[in-house]
Amino acid sequence: MASLTRSREKQQQVVRLDQEKLSVREINEYLHHRVRDGARVEIANPDGQHNLAVGLDADIDVDILGHAGYYIAGMNKRARVTIHGSVGWSVGENIMSGSVRVKGNASECAAASGHGGLVVVEGDASSRCGISMKGVDIVVGGSVGHVSAFMAQAGTLVVCGDAGPALGDSLYEAVIYVRGKVHSLGADAREEALGKTDHAKLTDLLGKAGIDLNPKDFKRIASARKLYHWNSDHQDDY
Amino acid sequence: MAKQKPRTVPLQVSTEESYSYNRHVLEYIHQAAERGLYDIRGLGAKRKMPTFDDLVFLTASLSRYPLEGYREKCVTKTVLGTRFAKKPIELKIPIMVAGMSFGALSGRAKEAIGRAATALGTSTTTGDGGMTAEERESSKTLIYQCLPSRYGFNPDDLRKADAIEVVIGQGAKPGGGGMLLGQKISARVARMRTLPEGIDQRSACRHPDWTGPDDLTIKINELREITGWRVPIFIKFGATRVKNDVKLAVKAGADVIVIDGMQGGTAATQQVFIEHAGIPTIAAVRQAVDALEEMDMVGKVQLIISGGIRTGADVAKAIALGADAVAIGQGVLMALGCNGSYALDGKKHRDVTKDYLALGVRPGTCHHCHTGKCPVGVTTQNDDLALRLDPAEGAHRLKNYFNVLSMELATLARACGKSNVHHMEPEDLVALTVEAAAMARVPLAGTNWIPGLGGK
Ligand code: SF4
Numbered sequence: 250m251a252s253l254t255r256s257r258e259k260q261q262q263v264v265r266l267d268q269e270k271l272s273v274r275e276i277n278e279y280l281h282h283r284v285r286d287g288a289r290v291e292i293a294n295p296d297g298q299h300n301l302a303v304g305l306d307a308d309i310d311v312d313i314l315g316h317a318g319y320y321i322a323g324m325n326k327r328a329r330v331t332i333h334g335s336v337g338w339s340v341g342e343n344i345m346s347g348s349v350r351v352k353g354n355a356s357e358c359a360a361a362s363g364h365g366g367l368v369v370v371e372g373d374a375s376s377r378c379g380i381s382m383k384g385v386d387i388v389v390g391g392s393v394g395h396v397s398a399f400m401a402q403a404g405t406l407v408v409c410g411d412a413g414p415a416l417g418d419s420l421y422e423a424v425i426y427v428r429g430k431v432h433s434l435g436a437d438a439r440e441e442a443l444g445k446t447d448h449a450k451l452t453d454l455l456g457k458a459g460i461d462l463n464p465k466d467f468k469r470i471a472s473a474r475k476l477y478h479w480n481s482d483h484q485d486d487y
Numbered sequence: 488m489a490k491q492k493p494r495t496v497p498l499q500v501s502t503e504e505s506y507s508y509n510r511h512v513l514e515y516i517h518q519a520a521e522r523g524l525y526d527i528r529g530l531g532a533k534r535k536m537p538t539f540d541d542l543v544f545l546t547a548s549l550s551r552y553p554l555e556g557y558r559e560k561c562v563t564k565t566v567l568g569t570r571f572a573k574k575p576i577e578l579k580i581p582i583m584v585a586g587m588s589f590g591a592l593s594g595r596a597k598e599a600i601g602r603a604a605t606a607l608g609t610s611t612t613t614g615d616g617g618m619t620a621e622e623r624e625s626s627k628t629l630i631y632q633c634l635p636s637r638y639g640f641n642p643d644d645l646r647k648a649d650a651i652e653v654v655i656g657q658g659a660k661p662g663g664g665g666m667l668l669g670q671k672i673s674a675r676v677a678r679m680r681t682l683p684e685g686i687d688q689r690s691a692c693r694h695p696d697w698t699g700p701d702d703l704t705i706k707i708n709e710l711r712e713i714t715g716w717r718v719p720i721f722i723k724f725g726a727t728r729v730k731n732d733v734k735l736a737v738k739a740g741a742d743v744i745v746i747d748g749m750q751g752g753t754a755a756t757q758q759v760f761i762e763h764a765g766i767p768t769i770a771a772v773r774q775a776v777d778a779l780e781e782m783d784m785v786g787k788v789q790l791i792i793s794g795g796i797r798t799g800a801d802v803a804k805a806i807a808l809g810a811d812a813v814a815i816g817q818g819v820l821m822a823l824g825c826n827g828s829y830a831l832d833g834k835k836h837r838d839v840t841k842d843y844l845a846l847g848v849r850p851g852t853c854h855h856c857h858t859g860k861c862p863v864g865v866t867t868q869n870d871d872l873a874l875r876l877d878p879a880e881g882a883h884r885l886k887n888y889f890n891v892l893s894m895e896l897a898t899l900a901r902a903c904g905k906s907n908v909h910h911m912e913p914e915d916l917v918a919l920t921v922e923a924a925a926m927a928r929v930p931l932a933g934t935n936w937i938p939g940l941g942g943k
Contacts, residue, residue, distance in 0.1 A: 277712045299705045304642050304713030319702070320709040324642040339696035345641055361695040362637035364681070381637055381695040383681040400691055402681045422683060477686040478669065 262289065269294045273301060280328075284309050299337065302330050305347070322349040325366065341368040344385055357394070360387045363404065369458045376413060379406040382423055388458035396435065398425050407454050409462060420472035426451055428467045439473040526758035527666065529856025529866065530817055531659055531750045531795060536767045538750070538795060539804040541923030542916045543932065546902035554901035561897040562907040565812050567789045568650060568719020568742040571711070575719055575742075576628055576650050578812065579608025580893045581908060582802055585747075585793050585816035586632050586652065586723075588614025590667055590676040591754035591856065593873035594621055596823055596865045599881030601625025606882070607889050612652060612814070615665040615690060617679050618644040630721065633710065635664055636690035638680035642713060650743070651710055652721040653703070655732075656692075658751025658768070658794040660760040661725025664692035668755060670859035673868040700735040707740045721745050726771035726794065727764070733778035743789045744779075745814065746771050750795025752817040754866055755857030768794040768805075770926035776809030785809070799895020806896070807903075807911035808927060822888035823881045824863035826853050831863065831884065833877025839863060 264284070266276050276292060277300070284290060286308040295301055299318035302311050305328040313321065316334035320342055327347040332340070335353030344363040351359075354372035361377065363385025370378075370387075376394030379387050384403040392410030399415075401423030411429035418435020425438075426447070434440070443465070451464035504510065518526070547553035554561065568575035584604050589597050591614060602625050604611045610628035617639020618631055631648030633640060645651065656662055667676070667688040677684040697706045707720050722736040723745035736744050748768025753761070766774075772792050779785045792805045793814035805813050817825075824831040828840050828850040842862035846855045856866035864875030900908040903915045917932040918924035924931040925938035935942035 273712065274716070278715070281715065300709045300712045303709050304646075306642065319705045320696070323696075323709050324645070324713055326642060338702065342696040343637060343640060343642075358696045362640065364641065377695070381691060383637070399695075421686075477683065 263291055264288065265291045265293055267293045268296055268298055268301070273298050276301060277303060280305055280307075280309075280311065295332075295334070297337070302328070305330070316353070325349060335372065340370075341366075341385075344368060354391070359389075360385050363387070365404075367454075367457060373410065379404075379423070379425075382406065386454055386457075388454050388460065390458070390460055392429065395432075398423060399435065401425070405450060405454060407451065407458075407467070409460060417470050417472075419476060420470075422472065424450075425470040426467040427470065428462065431468070431470070434470065437473050437476045438470050441469045441471050443467065443469050527668070527755055527857050528758050528761070528854045529752065529754050530761075530854040531752040532762050533854075534762050536749070537769055537920065537922045537926055538767065539769055539801040541769070541920045542804050542918055542927060542929065544803070544807070544899055544903060544915050545917055546899070546915075547904045551904045553904050554906060556898060556901050559901065560906065561901050562909075563893055563897060565909070567791070567812065568721075569789070570719075570742045570787050571716065571740065572650075572719040572742055573715075573717045574649075576610060576630075578610060578628065580889065581806060581810075581812035581896075582607075582889055582892055583609050583791065583812055583814040584611045584819055585751075585814040586612035586614045586630070586654070587754070587816055587819075588616040588665075588667075589619045589622065590614070590616040590671060590680070590868070591866055592820075593864060593867050593876065594619065595873050595876050595878045596820075596881065597622045598625050598878040599823060599876065599885060600819060601629075602878065602882035603885035603889065604628070606886055609889070610649070615667070616676065617641070618647070619679075623647055632723075634690070635692055635694045636680070637695060638682075638690070645710070646714060648714075648718060650719045650721055651714070652723050652745065653707070653710075653741075654723045655694075656725040656747075657723070657753065658725045658747030658749050658765055659753035660756040661727045661747075661749075661765045662692060663756060663760055663764075665690035666753075666755040666857070668857050668859070671857075671868045676868055700739050703735075703739040719743055721791070723747065725749070725751065725764070726766045726768065726774075729766070729771045729774035730778045733775045734782060737779070737782055737784050737788050741788060743791060743811075744775065745791040745793065746775050747814075748772075748792070748794030751793055752820075753856075767926065768792060768796070769808075769923060772805055772808045772810055773926065773928050779809075799892045800899065802892055802896045803899040803908070803911065804916060806908055807915050808913055811909065818888065819885060820865050822885045823865050823876060824884075825861075825865050826851050827863060829863075830875035831877060831880045832875050833880040837875075839875070 289310045291312045295313045295315045295317040303323040306326040311330045313332045319337040321340045322330040323342045326345045329348045331350045337356045339358040341349035342361045344366045346366040348367040350369040355370045355374045357375045359374045359378045360368040362381040364383045368387045371390040373391035374389045374393045378393040378397040380399045382401045382404045386405045388407045395413035396415045398417045400419045402421040406425045408427045412431045414432045415435035417438030563580045565578045565581040605627040611626040612630040628649045630650040632652045634654045669685045669687045719742035721743040722741040726748045748771045749765030789811040791812045792810040796813045829836045839862040861867040864872045916929045
């Protein structure tokens, strides 16, 4: 709550960085060293540039005003980054905390290996969304492509649309919820009944993402844990 | 007279073994049939192959002038990462410790390595599973690996690193992912890797957030942006199509390239991988140097060679062929007691041969790092076994080992008339076998003949 009020107080003081006048290096340098907690920064004319707002570690709000390239908000800590457009590969990769919101669509590997925090893609995400995720929560308003949540270790992937082939292949302890059709499940992933905790988790994440849907309409997909130990009996599952 | 019966018992037991179906192959087939599982093991390739042993130096005589062995200075200082990094790494010796994870190795083994490396003025490298606070503390120069699994990978440790090594593969298993069997996934290891305790971990072999060299270029820039372009970025791969891979890595923006030949070790992978994938280190060096020369990148992008570097002579030969530094993994484990018959516990030095026997091996034939039951406590996560290695004693021995290597290196360099080990050159070498001559592209001893290039 404290941080919310603080950032609201400072909302008047918006710093505007124009990518047409500043290099990606200069923008990141500013975001790493020259902002105080509670600040709000806008990046104008992102122009599809890669690596904008990567490695942030501050309690700040960053708005990227347009489409951007690869690795936007990669390895984010604490900051809340919003992209007012679509992004290329690996948005919010290895995110630790804070949040990343894509107003448009995200290309491949969204939130790859994310350890914590929240990534919201309001449109569609492409293949390998949530690959190797390690604790991040991901909410996709649209659909996800093939092999999403591949080897997902921990965290939650919520897909409000459909999921492509081989969803949750080689899942560990991460849990996936899908509202639409699942093209196919990957090795060791299975559908399970929705429980009470699933309800609460979905309500919470949909709320945070600002998406108004009924948790009851989702299915739960989790690991069958057959591949946790290595033996030849499950040879055909690979 | 009774009729003689035909002889059914041979005069003596046959000793005629099949070459194709020899004892090793029989054992392989019998075990595969019995267990239905392929073999997993540690260390590197054990098969015979061309190595640095097949090269010798043409030291100085009348046509070249040697340096005084015990008096004149021979520089060993090595700088890595001069291409883009604001803070390149400076090492006192061109001999580094290869990446080995906490998980594969015990915390005490990692500590011994960190202490020794710091005293020697060289570097250590993390492994699959992230950086421990202990290793950061004990190592002055620490290289942080960015691996496909991204276990424990985080921006705080990234910013603490002195260099970042993007690992594409390793010599023991180029094209394969890491492996850590359940016995070694202790509570702490599991926590660091966000995995359930005791599962058999088989890591990804592809990075989660990029696939080809073009994406890698952007990925490298991301790592540079996060670290403010301060530290060098290494790219490491197992030696297969070395020339093409080096060129792509240079193009992707590497400061330093690390090539691990097929003798490179591992804590666990499939035996078939260890023995049948990749090319020997001696061939890899030459191909890498060719690629750098063709791109006019010699001296701009540094080259680190690893995989079966054991002796000062190996180091000298790798450097003469064009490496800027070497990295050692298995030799380090051996300095810490691996395959020795007693524990280096700082006190009693108890004989542990019976623990080797319990694993079905003897001191000298062990490669059972994957079991977590290392008889000398180096590659284990079992607290009792780990106590068999005393970090201070381990550090002392490792320091001795690396000192011997650098003294031998300087001895050969001086004898070649070089006041700086980095001035050694391929012309200082000849080969003892046709294979080595062809791979290292130096003449067969006593001739000017380089297979494939001609000469007499
Ligand atoms: S002695 Fe230990 S480190 Fe050496 S091969 Fe055996 S298990 Fe591995």
